[in-house]
Amino acid sequence: MDNAQLLKGILEGCVLAVIEKGETYGYEILGELEKAGLEDIGEGTLYPVLTRLDKNKLIQCRRAKSPLGPIRKYYSITAEGTEYLEDFRERYSRISKSADILLYDNSSETEENKNANS
């Protein structure tokens, strides 16, 4: 129902990770997030994230015309951003490990529970 809180903090890292794969712009990132399963991210959610990442020097911006619409703002990751993302992955991994233990009580099995793998 309300995934807002669950998404907090996670979104930032995900967006940064998308940009890490190569220079891209907001609208396209929105598509990437959707493809990965984050379907209800609105523009009003994403763009502030980009602004923030930019302000914090984790990504940098370049304006360029779009072949089919208004100007695009292309973002690429900075060295600082790469470093931050690395740290983020570690923090996320640690927390989700704890959550797995608490939510699925992984006492004997390790990776069994979270497999809803198609």
Next chain:
Amino acid sequence: MDNAQLLKGILEGCVLAVIEKGETYGYEILGELEKAGLEDIGEGTLYPVLTRLDKNKLIQCRRAKSPLGPIRKYYSITAEGTEYLEDFRERYSRISKSADILLYDNSSETEENKNANS
């Protein structure tokens, strides 16, 4: 560094999951969280969560004396809470799956990347 945002929403589910395993009280829950790796959860963080869960009828409260301190408030999960937790697990699973895809680019491998196992 600042795991506050990453924890948002997750904590609630974790606390509920601990209570699901059996009637318990705040101070003990704090210990369970710590054991699972969530080491820096303060009392000022946990207790409001319990209050909220109680107010939302996801858990219920019973006061009882402690053998070695002030009165304890024992919490147990309600039917509504069980249902909520089930839904939570599903939502969490879906989001963390998306995050895994985005953060670790699981295109061919499935569980390789997130294994920093011992």
Next chain:
DNA sequence: GATTGCTACTTTGTTATGTCAAGTAGCTTG
């Protein structure tokens, strides 16, 4: 018997971040 230290819960103010809603604007097509 006062201090220290552990257990146990409360409260208040702060901050970060996602969300909604509305808006601006370029371009294409009917």
Next chain:
DNA sequence: CAAGCTACTTGACATAACAAAGTAGCAATC
């Protein structure tokens, strides 16, 4: 020219974690 897609902006709002401080019961030590 109106509709519809692309593309970004802005402002008001809600939620939840956190730090810091406080209140209290009880036990052991000095």
